[in-house]
Every structure is written in structure tokens, then in C-alpha cells.
Amino acid sequence: MAENRPVCVLCNRTVINRRRFEITHNLFEANAIIAQYIIDAIASQHFEYNGLEYVCRPCWQRAQRAVHPNPNNVPHECTLQIEEYSRVANNAASCMFAGCRSITRHRIPENIRVSLLVDSNVFIPQEARVCDTHLRNNDWDEIIDSPNLRHDFNSAHFLEIMSLLKAAVSRSRILDFENIESMDNEEIHIRLGFNREQFSEILIQTPSLAGSNSKTTLAIYLTKLRSGESNERLATLFQMSRRTLERHLKRARDCLFAEFVPRHLGFDHIDRRMVAERNLYVPNALYGNLNSELEDRKAIVIMDGTYIYIQKSSNYSFQRETYSLHKFSNLLKPFLIVSCDGYIVDVCGPYAATDSDATILLKMIYDEQSSFHWFFSPGDIFILDRGFRDALPDLARFEYSAHIPETKDRGADQLTTEQANKSRMVTLCRWVVEVINGRLKRHFKLFRQDYFNRALNHMFHDFKIAASLINAFHEPIRDSVHANAFVDIINDRMNRPNHLADFVDRNVMNRQRATFQSITGDQHFFDDFPNLSEDDLTLLALGTYQVKLTRSYYAEHLRQGLYNIEVYREQQISRLSEYIEEQDVYLLRVRIQSRHVRSRIYYSYIVIDRQRDAREAIAHYCCSCLSGRRTIGYCAHVMCVVWYLGWARNQTEEIRLPAADLSVIIEHDH
Structure with missing residues (x-):
């Protein structure tokens, strides 16, 4: 049916709401004047009017405005013709691409509007729309050669252009962290992983960062931890050379490691009594002394090793030590000591990939330089996984109480009921360390990817800074609302x-x-x-x-x-x-x-x-x-x-x- 529709003689569009002009004596004078104007326009295109052509309604309305530009003597808006700039029609009824008849219509993304205005001198009004197909194709250059472009601009157009450019300039200054007070708090959190108040608190607790560009220096480092982007891309983002950016990174890392980390991480920043205060209800009821006074309460911690993947090295001895037969990759192992509510007591290491969790723990308890025995007391409780089973006799020698999931008996297909119940009690307490491992990898994407060998010298400093940031600003894990019921169920069914x-x-x-x-x-x-x-x-x-x-x-x-x-x-x-x-x-x-x-x-x-x-x-x-x-x-x-x-x-x-x-x-x- 669409193929039989007539076409407007002036604009070549399919005529839906049409007028057919036949100059007769029955026409009103105003209509005759408009009709004559259209006939003259047809003649200017070297067509001879024979009374059979069709004109669409938009062309009729334009002719009417040309004949009667201001019928009610209302002051009209001043328009300006600028040949160097062009615009599309301010029309939300159809796609702005010429000849497109799609019924779907979407707003044009603001970044596209800015790009076309700055690069191609084409203004897209706010009311203009685009269809699904052209939005997906992303072929915006086709607009530049569109026959529908116009060169007339009114005051509303200029106001919209100024508003568009101001918004673009404001966004281009979004990484001006020296003026962080004027930045959007949500954008700060997206870039850094922390809000404005937390950013200021880090600066306060790191006095050596004070000085020129201190906020930019800290923002660069937090962005590196947060995104894991390469130094080249970060240098482009912060509009500086790579060498300058690396100087900022080194300064921030050294200052944070020297001043911020000791406030929030390590055996020296917390005492055993504070760790015991962080015992959650379930592990305290199952393994601790729930009804005792705080001074007599046992400290309960969960220990586990995590992985940071690294590049293969040309140093063969180092490559052998860092190759894990379990993960089939080169890696280093930081070792986490975590309280029941997820607070990281300390991060030790990094250790070789060939060291098991049991081997790492034995190194710690037999290291004369370690603060392990000075911090923990006999009777303190360690929640561990099966990888620590070889260290259990040595822990018992120092009178520590260790709990790991049970291992099935030789030749058995299943754990016995008693073994399975004991294993469930351990996993009911040990999941906290897995949550902390997840936080480190989720919030700091730098540790998800393979570390470059040239960056390994400061890799562990980065990891400890990330752990201290989690301690400083992340909410501790709370007791479940069902904690009391869990303990009652366990006590009732443990020996069943x-x-x-x-x-x-x-x-x-x-x-x-x-x-x-x-x-x-x-x-x-x-x-x-x-x-x-x-x-x-x-x-x-x-x-x-x-x-x-x-x-x-x-x-x-x-x-x-x-x-x-x-x-x-x-x-x-x-x-x-x-x-x-x-x-x-x-x-x-x-x-x-x-x-x-x-x-x-x-x-x-x-x-x-x-x-x-x-x-x-x-x-x-x-x-x-x-x-x-x-x-x-x-x-x-x-x-x-x-x-x-x-x-x-x-x-x-x-x-x-x-x-x-x-x-x-x-x-x-x-």
C-alpha cells in the first residue's frame, strides 16, 4: 500500500496528510495566495505545475508561514542564518536520519551531541530523536551529509548549545581532585572506591602526603588500586606523562605504607583483647568461652592463604618457586589472619607458591623474629582449612586450639555423621575469611590480574595498603539474626x-x-x-x-x-x-x-x-x-x-x- 502513496513535489516525502492544489474560482483568497506561492516554488525547481501534484502538510504550513509570517502581530523570535553551522530539526515525531520511517524513537546520548557539535559543527536539539537501528549502528557521520540539515538558529537553540557545552566542560574537569569539594560524590566513589569524607580521612591520617598536589597524588594511587588500569592509560586519564604519574604513585605508596598502614594493620596496632571482643556469637559459643569475662575470653581468628598471580619470569629459580602445580600458574601467596567479624589482624608474606598453608604457619610459629607468640596466648583458637592439617601437632605443642574440617577415613566414601557435623561447625565459622578474600579482589581490581614482574617489588605494599583500607572503612561482619537459633540447633543435633x-x-x-x-x-x-x-x-x-x-x-x-x-x-x-x-x-x-x-x-x-x-x-x-x-x-x-x-x-x-x-x-x- 505504501508504494501507491503520492510523493510531495517539494520535499519528495511520502504524502500522508496531503493537499491537492487546483487553482479554481471557488478557493478562498488566502488559500489562493498560498497555492500560488507553492506553484512558484514548484516552478523554481523547473517543474511545470499541471494541477495533479501533491504537497505534504509540512510544506503547506511552511508556505502559509511565508505568506502570513505574523498573522496575530505577535513579536516573533529573531533567527540567525549561520552557514558554517547546521542543525537537525527539533522534532520528536520521527528519526532524525533522512528517509527513516522507523516508529521507535530514543533520545540522542549527550556525548554524541557534544561530539557532533565540537567536531562537525552539527547541533542536535534536545527534542530530536533517533531510532533503534541508527542508534545501534553508531554511524553518526551520516548526519553531516543529511539533506535535512538547516542553518537557522534562534535564541532557544543558542541557550541549549551553551548549556550543552557547559556540562561538557564540567565533566572534563571531573578528575580535578585538588577541587574535590566541587566534584560529585557518586563520581568520586566510582573512581576511587571511597566517598569524599573517607578520602579526606585518608589524607588526615597520612600527614606526609601534605603539600602540593597531595589530593591528586592520593587519587591517582586509589584509582590504580581500584581499576587496575595500566600506567599509560592512567597517565592519559590524569593528563600527565607516564613518568610523572609513576612518581605520584611511588610517593602515595610510600606515605600510606609508612603512616596509614601501621594505624590499621599488623600485630602492633591491635591487642589480643580487642580481637577477643570481635568474636561473633556462633564461633564463641561453639569453640570459645561464651559466658566468661572479657579478660578471660579466648581470641578466635581464621587463617588462610590467598593468591596473587604474576608473570612468568626469566629468573628460573624464582619461576620454580612461584609456579603452583595446584593452579597451573605463577603466583605469590599473602597470608591472612582475620578475626571473626572480618577485621584483618595482619597480612604476612608474600610466600612462595610451593609453600603450603601448613608450611607457612610453621614458618610463622618457629620464626624468632615473629610477633606470633607474643600476640597470641595458649588456649587461643584458630579456625583453619584442611591444608593446615600437617601443622596441627605443632600448634598443640604450643597449647593452641586448632579446628579444621574432618577428612574421611581411608577406604570410606563419606564422612561419618560425627565427622560431617564437626566439619559443618568449622565451615559455619570459617566463611568469614572467604568474604575478606572476595572483598580484596572485588574492590581492588589490581589484584585480579597478573602482576608485572617489574612491579613485584611493591606488590606486597599495595596488598597491605588495600587490607588497611578495608579495615578502616568497611563495615564489620555482624552476627546473623538467627545466631542464637543456630547454636541451639547445633547443640540439640550435634550428637544425634x-x-x-x-x-x-x-x-x-x-x-x-x-x-x-x-x-x-x-x-x-x-x-x-x-x-x-x-x-x-x-x-x-x-x-x-x-x-x-x-x-x-x-x-x-x-x-x-x-x-x-x-x-x-x-x-x-x-x-x-x-x-x-x-x-x-x-x-x-x-x-x-x-x-x-x-x-x-x-x-x-x-x-x-x-x-x-x-x-x-x-x-x-x-x-x-x-x-x-x-x-x-x-x-x-x-x-x-x-x-x-x-x-x-x-x-x-x-x-x-x-x-x-x-x-x-x-x-x-x-
């Missing part, structure tokens, strides 16, 4: 045997199929499955980590046809009563795909007591995974089943799958 796991092992249930019947999770059979709240899920898992993993397990099983749920046949339930006290129960078995190994399937078992409600209705549970026999908290495989049947399937809103867009990236066979 897992009778369901015994039943599964004794009857080799993982290999039986006949005693189970398959059923889907959306059937009415599960109408009596207890409805759970988010607080119930947190209490069942003794934390949020397993709950967060459930969405990923759910997403994978949803793609494979939801969960493979099986119900223990009613005629066989009497065999289960020999192991558990509850009578009115039913047993579920669910197969869960391992998130690490494609060929591994875990069997999760859950016993539901029909006589109880909410989380109390889940009477027993176990799983075939490593820690699946524990009675303190759920493993992630049991949790994902309880999460779906007890909470997710009851939600009215659709459950959002994590990273769902990534599923279509890899090409699969169909």
Missing part, C-alpha cells in the same frame, strides 16, 4: 546419629528401584509437604550458602525435566520403622546431578512426618555426597529438594533462573 543414613546403607537403597515409584514434583501427592518460609530454609541449612546454591541446581534439573523424584512404596514403609520413631511418614528419594562431575549422581533421601508442620515435619534426611550423613544443617543436594517442594513451587511469581542467557551460547547437537 543419622538413622536414615544407616537404613539406606544397610538396605543398599541407592541400588534399588523396585521399592520406589517415580512421581513428579507438581503432583497433588505433595500437597501435604510442609510449606516453608525463607527463615525456615535458613534455619534448616544453618546459613544462606546452601540456599543460594539451590537455584542453580533447580535450573539444571528444570532443563532436564524437573526433579527425578521417587516415593518409597507404602508396603515397604514398615522396614523403615525399625530405624526411626515416627510412624505416619513417607520417604522421598531424589537424584541430583553433581555440579562438578558430569558422571556423578547423588541420591538424597528425605523423611516427611505427616503429624508435624513447617520445618519440624522434615524428620530425617541424608545424602550420598561426602558430607551427606550430617545431622547439623543440610547439604546443598537435600536443600535444593526441600527448597523446591517446600517453598519455590508455592510462589506466585516465576522463579528467575541464574545466568539463563548463557545456556544458548554453546552450540549443541540437536
